[in-house]
Amino acid sequence: MTDRRSQYEGIDDISGDEIPLSTPAVLPQQPGDPGYQQIEKKKTPPFVVPKDQSDSAVSTGTPTVKVHAETTPMRQIVHPEPKPEQMQIEDRDPTRMNDLVKVEFGDVFAEPEGIRSFDQIWQLSFSLFGKTKYWCYRILSVIFAIPCALCWGISFACLQFDYIWCIQPYLKVFAIKLRPVSVIWSGCLRAIIDPLFESCGKVLSHIRITIKKDI
Numbered sequence: 001m002t003d004r005r006s007q008y009e010g011i012d013d014i015s016g017d018e019i020p021l022s023t024p025a026v027l028p029q030q031p032g033d034p035g036y037q038q039i040e041k042k043k044t045p046p047f048v049v050p051k052d053q054s055d056s057a058v059s060t061g062t063p064t065v066k067v068h069a070e071t072t073p074m075r076q077i078v079h080p081e082p083k084p085e086q087m088q089i090e091d092r093d094p095t096r097m098n099d100l101v102k103v104e105f106g107d108v109f110a111e112p113e114g115i116r117s118f119d120q121i122w123q124l125s126f127s128l129f130g131k132t133k134y135w136c137y138r139i140l141s142v143i144f145a146i147p148c149a150l151c152w153g154i155s156f157a158c159l160q161f162d163y164i165w166c167i168q169p170y171l172k173v174f175a176i177k178l179r180p181v182s183v184i185w186s187g188c189l190r191a192i193i194d195p196l197f198e199s200c201g202k203v204l205s206h207i208r209i210t211i212k213k214d215i
Contacts, residue, residue, distance in 0.1 A: 105129045 088094065105126050111117065118127075 103133075 093099075109125070109129075111122070115120075
């Protein structure tokens with residue numbers, strides 16, 4: 001097979017009539033043809049056996065499993081555990097649940113015009129009210145906060161256990177038992193009550209009221 005470029009070598013003027021419109025099909029080149037280039041085939045990566053596994057397999061006599069080099073390990077699905085509630089030191093009432101018990105001196109005591117105590121007595125009362133309320137609450141919380149937290153924790157745990165293992169299954173049983181009653185009741189309504197009220201509606205729909213005003 002000759003090279004296609006050799007057909008027109010040495011020709012200066014090439015007209016359209018001399019060149020065929022349809023070019024011959026290019027046949028695959030053979031190793032003996034000029035201009036032959038060998039195309040390298042892509043080689044797949046070899047199978048690789050880890051060294052530690054091969055040594056252990058040889059020592060124990062168990063068959064080895066070849067692992068492809070490009071294979072990726074299977075991703076393990078890990079379900080995140082529920083995060084516990086985080087304690088806030090600065091803002092201890094983020095939902096403003098106990099704003100009702102937030103009482104200041106001005107919310108309780110007030111002297112109208114014309115009825116005034118001494119200024120020193122008023123200032124001392126203001127200071128004693130705030131400090132007494134503050135330190136009395138702290139002393140009571142030191143004594144009773146931990147036992148109350150323990151008792152209320154047990155109480156709410158029992159309440160949750162009761163709802164999960166007693167109340168919710170009973171509600172499910174009650175809903176299952178009421179299912180046939182609801183089917184029967186809806187069938188009775190469609191068979192008896194619906195035709196009755198449709199008939200009453202048709203009868204009352206033909207009533208015409210005319211009002212005449214006598215002059």
